[in-house]
Amino acid sequence: MSTVLSVEDLRVTFVSQKPPVQAVRGVSFHLETGECLGIVGESGSGKSVTAWASAGLLGADALREGKIVLEGQDWAELNPEQRRSLRGTRVAMIFQEPSRSFDPIVTLEKTFWETLRVHRPETTREEARTRATALLNEVHIADAESRLGSFPHQFSGGMLQRVMIALALANDPQVLLCDEPTTALDVTIQAQILALLNELRRRRGLSMVFISHDLETVAQVADRILVFYGGLILEEAPTDVLLSRPRQPYTRGLWDSRVKRGSHYSTTPLTLIGGSPPDPQRPEPGCPFAPRCPRSQDRCQTELPPLEGAVGRRHRCWFPLEEP
């Protein structure tokens, strides 16, 4: 296996706000060829900003430090032209809101044509139609050819999500960054989209980053999971290890606080994480989870624990849960 994406000590700060928003506070990870890496964390933990940085999409208001290398190329060393050419052909991104990827008054046919021409300006309209039809077939959209003349609003949420995936794949990227692509969907449609992503991953040999606030959802698709909290990685482990033998109390809390199938209020109390997440404009010096952590001691409040362990199995905690 080789590394397709590596992120080293990424820090992202939005300086337009006072005090500045420390969205990502030192995040390092790598993505191997063909792997699906999950990122889980509650809202505001820095998942999207990390993904945007990885795709070279951060806006000018973001102060970025650290190093992001995609297939051997450092984003920081590329000019805008080279960046544009990497996006789409090497890395593509899908979002929670498919509307982000579409212009409401442009037909699918034209959207695909324009996307294809970014990287192959000589693409003819006929070629674009053929290619778009094949891509839509690939994501299981029935009567693909007849739907090319449709506008985005003529598709349901789940269908539009499929079209967005097809569009992201138009220029055959190797890395697909999925930022909560199923969060706004019904569970039934969510299950379809997850199945589709798994299928595409196998067929195309894609390397994937899959982001969600829901650990159960991430666990369905990811080989390995990063747990984000307060702009930091609190734990990293292969999926089954993370669920069965978490070391960070936050990971366990997240897993235990899901509502389990068959549990009922009359017999099973809820497992709660009390308190609220940290304020990214005023990070504390200690572990970001310390104020809510059932195991926290004085040291946790004052000193940030390092991310320790071997590659692929790391945790950030002064008093980790025992390995059973």
Added chain:
Amino acid sequence: MNELLEVTNLTKSFQLHAGLFAQADQRVYALGGVDLTLRTGETYGLVGESGSGKTTLARTLVQLEAHERGTIRYLSSDGSAWEVRRGDRRNLERYRQEVRYVFQDPSSSLDPRMTVGDLLTIGARQRTRGKDRAGLVARAREGLDHVGLRASDWDRRPSEFSGGQRQRIALARALVTRPRLLICDEVVSALDVSVRGQILELLLDLKNRFGLSMVFIAHDLDVVAYMADRVGVLYGGRMMEEAPSRLLVEKPLHPYTKLLFDSAPGAGIRSRETSAQKLTPTRALTGCPFAPRCPLVIDRCRTEIPLPRAVGPQSGRLVACHRVEAE
């Protein structure tokens, strides 16, 4: 009448707005004749995909929408029962104090320019026309405490609170009129896992403390099954299955209920649907709304609407499906 609320054949459709591609005079049949009984003190869960009619049912129950057909009968706190109707101003006023509706996005219902104190008292102030202002303020302050907010939050504005805290404000506002029934429409759906747990626990606490009855609506079947005593499964504006919560989880019978259970993230990837589409009827139904997606569909499902019928002796379960045998 012994039950708190008795709903029969509740029906509601909407005119589709004449958009770019809408055909003239098309209607959406959001509720196609729903029966439902709510017992005093129970939590009734409603589940279904988006568009299945959950919000329309809730809004019709509190008469934010008028229903076209059917009846809603209410057993009032003084023991009298009456039909909830738009024209009946006097009873409706009382009904609206006793039956409160709280919904998903509190930021859209909480005016950002008002303080929490104003938000909690303004609706009731208008209703009581200034009478008993001191009592109202006292109740509202008490409400803040009941939902876990601080007394000092009284003068703050909604924008200073997180999503979970705003949901607490919305609940406190509902409690001001001392309701007997709380209709919670997706109140935890937009919240993070840890905050969701806190709000669910708060709801259970409020229910105990005030002896509330509740309609709990969500699209997450596991959460609904956890919170509710009985659960109704809606699709295409019709009740597909209704059963005591535990029975439903142990053995879902309707193919749609099974699909919902199988699709939950905890169930592992085993979606057998590849690209099926949800449906909201835009024509009067001639068969089961779920027929186009149903793995068990037979011709009869397309030509004859299945009506809810009891399945299993004394089980309290109703299933609307031609393929489920009455035991």
